[in-house]
Each structure stands twice: as structure tokens, then as C-alpha cells.
Amino acid sequence: MFKKNKRISLLNYWTSRYLLTLFVGLAIISLISAAWIRHTAFQNRLELMEFLADETVYRLTDLSSQNNGHMGGIPGFIGNRERFTMREIDPILYVVDKEGNIVNSNRPVPPGNAKNVASLLDSEEGTKKITAANDGQELVQYVVKRKLEKDNKVVGWVLVLEKKDNLTKVNQAYGQLALLIGALAVLGWGAIYFLSKRLAHPIKQVAEAAKQVQEGNYTFDLPQNNKEEEIYELVTSFKEMANKLEQLEKTRTELLAGVTHELKTPVTSISGLLQAVKDGVVTGQDASEFIQMALVETMKMKTMVGDLLAFNHFAVDAIPVKLETVSVNQLLRDAVAQWEVMQDDENVKIQLDYLAESVDVQADVVRIQQIITNLLTNAKQAMQEGIVTVALMEKEDAVLITVRDTGYGIPQEDQAFIFERFYRGENKKYAVRGLGLGLSLSKMMAQSIGGDLRLIGSNSSGTCFEITLKKATTL
Secondary structure, eight states: OOOTTOOOOHHHHHHHHHHHHHHHHHHHHHHHHHHHHHHHHHHHHHHHHHHHHHHHHHHHHHHHHHTTTOOOSOOGGGTOGGGGTOOSOOOEEEEEETTSOEEEESSOOOTTHHHHHHTTOOSOOEEEEEEEEETTEEEEEEEEEEEEEETTEEEEEEEEEEEHHHHHOOHHHHHHHHHHHHHHHHHHHHHHHHHHHHHHHHHHHHHHHHHHHHTTOOOOOOOOOOSSHHHHHHHHHHHHHHHHHHHHHHHHHHHHHHHHHHHHHHHHHHHHHHHHHHTTSSOTHHHHHHHHHHHHHHHHHHHHHHHHHHHHHHHTTOSOOOOEEEEHHHHHHHHHHHHHHTOSOOSEEEEEEOOSSOOEEEEOHHHHHHHHHHHHHHHHHTOSSEEEEEEEEEOSSEEEEEEEOOSSOOOGGGGGGTTSTTOOOHHHHTTSOSOSOHHHHHHHHHHHTTOEEEEEEEETTEEEEEEEEEBOOOO
């Protein structure tokens, strides 16, 4: 029993189906070709009989003129059928007078056949199909009739008869056709087998490589010398995907280690500080300071856990966004003022450049506050002291907020990855504690309200980020 949905190899699939299609196609071609060969042979042989009749009339007329009107016997050329290359047929040729009596024939006339020949005569020339009974079976023949005339008077007839079976018999041609069709079938099957094998081989290699990737092995070899464009693109894309997966796997491992380390550090600090207080290592004012430091570390850990939860919610679109129409000048003023209130020192100054005429934008005030806070905090970490310029610029359907610092900048090799989750550049990896979610989370927030956050440029003179906000629609 055949199993439903049974999987077969691509090579077997294409060769078997192509072979079936090829055989059906060749069978149809064979039938059409056989019918065409049969019809063509039939027409050619009828034309040959007509030529024999016309040639006989011409020769007999010429012979009659030489014999003063007497037809005499059949000239010798009639018996020499090789002259007419009639090797496939053997027609009967009769010369009869105008009353229907057989004057001569190219073979002996059977008794009683003269009457049958006389019944074929009429006043018309041409080729005619006749049917007669022969031993209880139907015998189909074709007869070609031509007049023998003398001084515009009919003096006799030339009749050429042949069986239909002999006219349509083309056994040799059928054999040649069968040989040709068989050769085409073998050639076609060989061609599709070779092409299918050439197509299936790289796909099979990709499938085997996919199994290796599934098992965690990203080291495999795939040939890239395929001439077929689609196969080349498949192999190239798969290799690039595998390389990216390998890189992501390495990054995931590194990030997991980094997150674990960042969370472990405050836990270790809290545990050590509280243990010191518990064991009486510190007392009085020192104990209070230790407890205060433990609370600070607890707040840091709470912030990191909160970042993780917020990022996860944004990643699955689980955070509702509350859009409202607000003045962009006022929005920026409130966001910067709120960040400045939380700062302990005044080494970093903020310079605000507002629009001459404020424009209303659609935004979530809370999310914009978080984005501005993240960007200003990063700017502060990138410089010991200086000025951070926050400027507004109006475009046709949007308002741009640029945040530019004068810090040490982001290295060129890190700029392509700064919005990747958990990514932390070499400059901040050991200098500043964190999970590397700030910029990634900020970009997701900006996109959630229909805007965007992108890096405009960064070098040793400073870094510039740009926030895009949509203008409020006017009804």
C-alpha cells in the first residue's frame, strides 16, 4: 500500500514525473506522426497510380497513332514497375475498350473479373473508392480511371486498381518512427535526470547544512560556483544567515554573561553590606551608611530589572501608548527640566533651542520624557563637563529634536550596533554599569508613537542623536 504524503527525493520526483510526461507526450506525437505518415503515404501512392495511368494513356495514344488507330498490346514499359519505383504497392493495370472489354492487363485476368471491370466504367475520369465483397469480407479498393481518346472520341479506358491496405501500409516507416521516438525518450530522460541531479545536489547540501545548524554546528562548506542564479542566491543567503545566527548566538552568550554579571554585582554588594551590619562589623553611624549604600544598590538593581521588564513589554507590543496633542516647545522644556532636577552636579549644562513659533505634535509625554532622559544621561556619561545642545527643527510633516554633546564619541566599529539590545560599547562596558537597553528601548518607544530615533553622527568631538515626532493633524 502506498503511504499518503510519502516524501520522495527531488531527483526521483522530477525524473519520474518528467518521464511520465515525456512518455505521454511522445505517445501523442507518435499517434499524430503515425496518422500523418499513413495519410502522406496514401496520398503519394494515389498520385503514383494516377501518374501510372496518365503515362499509360500517353504511351498508348502515341502507339495507337503509329499503328493507324489500333491500340495493340500493352507496351513493355507497363510491366517494368521499377520505372515508377512502386516497391510498396503492386497495382493492377487494365486497358479496356469503350464497351468495357479487357484488351490487356499487367497480370492474368481471373475468370469473371471482366464483368467487374466493365462495371467500373462511366463517363467520368478520376480516382474513386470502391467496396466489394471478397470471401464474405469487405474489400476496399481505389481505382484510377483515364480515357483513351482518338480524334476527340473515347476509344477505351485505362484502369489502375489497388487495395486500400496496400496503399496505407507503412511498416518500415513505423519502425523508423518507433526508433526515433525511443531515442528521444532515452535522450529526454537522460537530460532531465542530469539536470534534476544538478538541481537537487546543492539543495540537498543546503538541507544537510540546515541540520548541522539545528544541532548548533555552524561550520559547514557549501559550494558557491553554481551557475543557476536562484541556486546561487539560495546557497549565499543560507551561508549569510548561518553566519548571522552564529554571531547572534555568540552575542547572546556574551550578553547573558554580561546581564548576569550586572545583576550579580549589586546583589553581592547588598549581601556584603547587610552581612557586615548583621555581624556587628560596623555599628552606629557606619551601620547606617552601610544600610544606605545597600538601599542605593537595591535601587540600581530595581532599575535594571525594570528596564528588562519594560523592554520585554515593548518587544511584544504589550505597553499601551497614550497619544495626545502637545506643544513641542513645552514638551521639551518639561522633559529637560525634569532630568535636571534629578542631577546632583552641575558640570553638564543644557542649552535649549526652541522653535520661534511652537508647533503641536502627537506624542506620549511619558515616553518622550524617558527618551530624553536616556539621551541626556548617555551624553553626561560621555563627557566630564560641557554643554549638551537640545534643538528643535521643523519639517513639512514632522518636528526633529536633536541632542548633541561634546563628549569622546562612539567608536566607528560600535555605531552600527548601538541600537541592538544588550549591546554595550567598549567605552562603557567597564566604566558605566548597565544592561545596554537604554538606546534600544528608546528607539522602540519612538517608533511606538509613530516617530523614530537615529544616530546622526559621532566622532571624537561629540555625538548627535535625532528624534522624529509627527505633527498633530489639523481638522
